[in-house]
Amino acid sequence: MDQVTAAQVILRWNLQKGVVVIPGTGNPDHIKENLDLFGFALGADDMDRMNALDRNEKHDWY
Template identity: 60%
Template structure:
Protein backbone atom coordinates (compact mmCIF):
# COMPACT_ATOMS: atom_id res chain seq x y z
CA UNK A 1 0.00 0.00 0.00
CA UNK A 2 2.83 2.42 -0.82
CA UNK A 3 3.91 2.78 2.81
CA UNK A 4 0.48 3.78 4.01
CA UNK A 5 -1.16 1.61 6.62
CA UNK A 6 -4.89 1.69 7.12
CA UNK A 7 -6.03 0.87 10.61
CA UNK A 8 -9.52 0.88 12.02
CA UNK A 9 -9.53 1.41 15.79
CA UNK A 10 -13.11 0.21 15.94
CA UNK A 11 -11.88 -3.30 15.14
CA UNK A 12 -8.83 -3.26 17.44
CA UNK A 13 -8.21 -6.86 18.52
CA UNK A 14 -8.48 -7.42 22.28
CA UNK A 15 -8.35 -3.67 22.92
CA UNK A 16 -4.79 -3.47 21.55
CA UNK A 17 -3.89 -1.14 18.78
CA UNK A 18 -1.27 -3.44 17.33
CA UNK A 19 -0.53 -1.45 14.18
CA UNK A 20 0.47 1.54 16.30
CA UNK A 21 2.43 -0.62 18.72
CA UNK A 22 4.25 -2.22 15.79
CA UNK A 23 5.15 1.19 14.38
CA UNK A 24 3.17 0.61 11.18
CA UNK A 25 1.18 3.79 11.84
CA UNK A 26 1.88 6.69 14.19
CA UNK A 27 -1.68 7.41 15.19
CA UNK A 28 -5.24 6.68 14.24
CA UNK A 29 -8.53 8.47 13.99
CA UNK A 30 -12.16 7.57 13.61
CA UNK A 31 -15.01 8.88 11.52
CA UNK A 32 -18.68 9.45 12.27
CA UNK A 33 -18.27 9.21 16.04
CA UNK A 34 -20.62 11.30 18.10
CA UNK A 35 -20.97 11.58 21.88
CA UNK A 36 -22.33 8.10 22.55
CA UNK A 37 -19.98 6.41 20.08
CA UNK A 38 -16.83 8.10 21.40
CA UNK A 39 -17.85 7.63 25.05
CA UNK A 40 -18.57 3.93 24.48
CA UNK A 41 -15.37 3.48 22.49
CA UNK A 42 -12.71 5.15 24.64
CA UNK A 43 -12.85 2.68 27.56
CA UNK A 44 -12.22 -0.16 25.09
CA UNK A 45 -8.89 1.13 23.76
CA UNK A 46 -5.48 1.85 25.23
CA UNK A 47 -4.74 4.67 22.79
CA UNK A 48 -7.39 7.23 22.15
CA UNK A 49 -7.84 8.39 18.57
CA UNK A 50 -6.07 11.63 17.76
CA UNK A 51 -8.84 12.79 15.46
CA UNK A 52 -12.56 12.38 14.87
CA UNK A 53 -13.84 13.29 11.42
CA UNK A 54 -17.51 14.32 11.34
CA UNK A 55 -19.71 16.21 8.93
CA UNK A 56 -19.44 19.89 9.85
CA UNK A 57 -20.40 22.94 7.80
CA UNK A 58 -22.56 26.02 8.46
CA UNK A 59 -25.77 24.09 7.74
CA UNK A 60 -24.77 21.19 10.05
CA UNK A 61 -22.67 22.46 12.93
CA UNK A 62 -23.16 19.79 15.61
CA UNK A 63 -21.59 22.14 18.19
CA UNK A 64 -22.32 19.98 21.26
CA UNK A 65 -20.60 16.97 19.72
CA UNK A 66 -17.61 19.01 18.54
CA UNK A 67 -17.17 20.62 21.98
CA UNK A 68 -17.46 17.21 23.70
CA UNK A 69 -14.79 15.64 21.49
CA UNK A 70 -12.50 18.65 21.86
CA UNK A 71 -12.88 18.52 25.68
CA UNK A 72 -11.59 14.94 25.48
CA UNK A 73 -8.40 16.29 23.89
CA UNK A 74 -9.23 14.84 20.49
CA UNK A 75 -8.99 16.95 17.33
CA UNK A 76 -12.09 17.36 15.20
CA UNK A 77 -11.89 17.47 11.42
CA UNK A 78 -14.72 18.60 9.16
CA UNK A 79 -16.04 16.09 6.66
CA UNK A 80 -17.79 18.02 3.89
CA UNK A 81 -16.46 21.37 5.16
CA UNK A 82 -18.06 23.14 2.19
CA UNK A 83 -21.39 21.33 2.35
CA UNK A 84 -20.62 18.15 0.41
CA UNK A 85 -21.29 16.82 -3.06
CA UNK A 86 -24.44 18.27 -4.51
CA UNK A 87 -24.71 20.88 -1.73
CA UNK A 88 -21.56 22.99 -2.10
CA UNK A 89 -23.00 25.37 -4.68
CA UNK A 90 -26.02 26.19 -2.53
CA UNK A 91 -23.91 26.75 0.59
CA UNK A 92 -21.35 28.91 -1.18
CA UNK A 93 -24.16 30.83 -2.85
CA UNK A 94 -25.61 31.79 0.54
CA UNK A 95 -26.11 35.57 0.51
CA UNK A 96 -25.05 36.00 4.13
CA UNK A 97 -21.74 34.25 3.47
CA UNK A 98 -21.31 36.34 0.33
CA UNK A 99 -21.83 39.60 2.27
CA UNK A 100 -19.34 38.53 4.94
CA UNK A 101 -16.90 37.58 2.19
CA UNK A 102 -17.16 41.03 0.59
CA UNK A 103 -16.38 42.62 3.95
CA UNK A 104 -13.06 40.73 4.11
CA UNK A 105 -12.31 40.58 0.39
CA UNK A 106 -12.67 36.79 0.49
CA UNK A 107 -14.81 34.15 -1.19
CA UNK A 108 -17.66 32.37 0.58
CA UNK A 109 -15.51 29.21 0.64
CA UNK A 110 -12.74 31.07 2.44
CA UNK A 111 -15.24 32.47 4.93
CA UNK A 112 -16.62 29.00 5.69
CA UNK A 113 -13.19 27.42 6.04
CA UNK A 114 -11.95 30.27 8.26
CA UNK A 115 -15.09 29.97 10.43
CA UNK A 116 -14.36 26.27 10.92
CA UNK A 117 -10.72 26.92 11.78
CA UNK A 118 -11.69 29.58 14.31
CA UNK A 119 -14.02 27.02 15.88
CA UNK A 120 -11.02 24.72 16.34
CA UNK A 121 -12.08 22.36 13.55
CA UNK A 122 -9.46 21.13 11.07
CA UNK A 123 -10.40 21.40 7.42
CA UNK A 124 -9.02 19.66 4.35
CA UNK A 125 -11.17 20.76 1.43
CA UNK A 126 -10.74 18.72 -1.71
CA UNK A 127 -10.40 20.22 -5.15
CA UNK A 128 -8.77 19.42 -8.46
CA UNK A 129 -9.02 23.04 -9.56
CA UNK A 130 -5.68 24.89 -9.07
CA UNK A 131 -7.46 28.21 -8.43
CA UNK A 132 -9.68 26.65 -5.76
CA UNK A 133 -6.66 24.98 -4.15
CA UNK A 134 -4.87 28.35 -3.91
CA UNK A 135 -8.03 29.97 -2.55
CA UNK A 136 -8.59 27.20 0.00
CA UNK A 137 -5.14 27.67 1.53
CA UNK A 138 -5.40 31.47 1.71
CA UNK A 139 -7.10 31.49 5.10
CA UNK A 140 -4.46 32.86 7.44
CA UNK A 141 -4.31 36.54 6.51
CA UNK A 142 -7.63 37.44 8.14
CA UNK A 143 -9.78 36.63 11.15
CA UNK A 144 -13.56 36.73 11.38
CA UNK A 145 -15.01 39.03 14.03
CA UNK A 146 -17.01 37.58 16.90
CA UNK A 147 -20.13 39.09 15.36
CA UNK A 148 -19.49 37.39 12.01
CA UNK A 149 -18.79 34.09 13.79
CA UNK A 150 -22.20 34.38 15.48
CA UNK A 151 -23.93 35.27 12.22
CA UNK A 152 -22.51 32.13 10.58
CA UNK A 153 -23.47 30.07 13.65
CA UNK A 154 -27.02 31.29 13.01
CA UNK A 155 -27.04 29.50 9.64
CA UNK A 156 -27.26 26.09 11.34
CA UNK A 157 -30.17 23.99 10.03
CA UNK A 158 -29.11 20.61 11.49
CA UNK A 159 -29.00 19.59 7.82
CA UNK A 160 -26.77 16.55 7.25
CA UNK A 161 -25.70 15.97 3.68
CA UNK A 162 -24.45 12.41 3.97
CA UNK A 163 -26.26 9.10 4.31
CA UNK A 164 -25.12 8.01 7.79
Protein backbone atom coordinates in the same frame (compact mmCIF):
# COMPACT_ATOMS: atom_id res chain seq x y z
CA MET B 1 -10.35 42.88 4.92
CA ASP B 2 -9.39 42.00 1.36
CA GLN B 3 -11.94 40.36 -0.88
CA VAL B 4 -12.49 36.74 0.07
CA THR B 5 -14.76 34.12 -1.45
CA ALA B 6 -17.79 32.54 0.18
CA ALA B 7 -15.89 29.24 0.27
CA GLN B 8 -13.03 30.89 2.16
CA VAL B 9 -15.44 32.39 4.70
CA ILE B 10 -17.10 29.02 5.33
CA LEU B 11 -13.74 27.25 5.67
CA ARG B 12 -12.42 29.99 7.96
CA TRP B 13 -15.60 29.89 10.08
CA ASN B 14 -15.13 26.16 10.61
CA LEU B 15 -11.44 26.58 11.46
CA GLN B 16 -12.24 29.25 14.04
CA LYS B 17 -14.82 26.90 15.58
CA GLY B 18 -12.11 24.25 15.95
CA VAL B 19 -13.37 22.04 13.14
CA VAL B 20 -10.61 20.40 11.11
CA VAL B 21 -11.30 21.10 7.45
CA ILE B 22 -9.77 19.17 4.58
CA PRO B 23 -10.83 20.88 1.38
CA GLY B 24 -10.30 18.90 -1.78
CA THR B 25 -9.79 20.22 -5.27
CA GLY B 26 -7.69 19.64 -8.34
CA ASN B 27 -8.14 23.21 -9.52
CA PRO B 28 -4.90 25.19 -8.98
CA ASP B 29 -6.83 28.43 -8.39
CA HIS B 30 -8.92 26.79 -5.68
CA ILE B 31 -5.82 25.29 -4.05
CA LYS B 32 -4.28 28.78 -3.82
CA GLU B 33 -7.57 30.16 -2.52
CA ASN B 34 -7.67 27.47 0.18
CA LEU B 35 -4.15 28.35 1.30
CA ASP B 36 -5.20 31.96 1.81
CA LEU B 37 -7.43 31.06 4.79
CA PHE B 38 -4.81 32.27 7.23
CA GLY B 39 -4.57 35.79 5.83
CA PHE B 40 -7.79 36.90 7.51
CA ALA B 41 -9.98 36.16 10.52
CA LEU B 42 -13.67 36.55 11.11
CA GLY B 43 -14.65 38.98 13.85
CA ALA B 44 -16.80 38.03 16.83
CA ASP B 45 -19.90 39.61 15.26
CA ASP B 46 -19.40 37.64 12.04
CA MET B 47 -18.90 34.42 14.00
CA ASP B 48 -22.03 35.08 16.08
CA ARG B 49 -24.14 35.71 12.98
CA MET B 50 -22.88 32.56 11.27
CA ASN B 51 -23.30 30.46 14.41
CA ALA B 52 -26.90 31.67 14.65
CA LEU B 53 -27.53 29.95 11.31
CA ASP B 54 -26.76 26.57 12.93
CA ARG B 55 -29.87 24.39 12.94
CA ASN B 56 -28.18 21.72 15.11
CA GLU B 57 -27.98 19.31 12.20
CA LYS B 58 -25.19 16.79 12.35
CA HIS B 59 -23.48 15.59 9.23
CA ASP B 60 -21.16 12.71 8.41
CA TRP B 61 -18.14 14.98 8.22
CA TYR B 62 -18.26 16.16 11.84
